[in-house]
Amino acid sequence: RKEVEQDPGPFNVPEGATVAFNCTYSNSASQSFFWYRQDCRKEPKLLMSVYSSGNEDGRFTAQLNRASQYISLLIRDSKLSDSATYLCVVDEGSGNTGKLIFGQGTTLQVKP
């Protein structure tokens, strides 16, 4: 079982659609959770950290379910500029290092 699993997609959606990505992680000791966005041939950029209570940033909402070891990202009113790969990222669980575990990424293509 992969440490962090995501559906690679691609998700092809029209502009204005709502799209949801899911991610599961295997280490119950993990404490920090993130969504990064990576455009083609660019570096990953932090989209948002994910908190137990859930958090929202504009059109983006992230949820964490520790019991199910499940993280989600919801994008509302999709824009063409949201087209990218979304990486689910989790810490390795010891709390002593900065080591992060990356999912394979989910590709989103928003069409006009």
Added chain:
Amino acid sequence: DTEVTQTPKHLVMGMTNKKSLKCEQHMGHRAMYWYKQKAKKPPELMFVYSYEKLSINESVPSRFSPECPNSSLLNLHLHALQPEDSALYLCASSYSGRASSTDTQYFGPGTRLTVL
């Protein structure tokens, strides 16, 4: 300012060459990272420096040699690389090197390396 800079942007080298990749940050971060990323794959951690000391080496071949001259600079020295080492090499930094939701990693733009 959340900027991590990397030079060069692109590098082509032969298998017998020696070259170095450079990374710099001025955010006062005390942890710096090297990652390797192949096409359509997620970044793979190579090395972590925390407070200028090497804290993680993910069993990287010795033809890759990291160096942290000070808390703002990170180098990756390359020697006798193989064509399969061609990839995007990403540098990142974070405040303390202890993963938390508030101690996030910021990535540089990367060096795209081609080994002939």
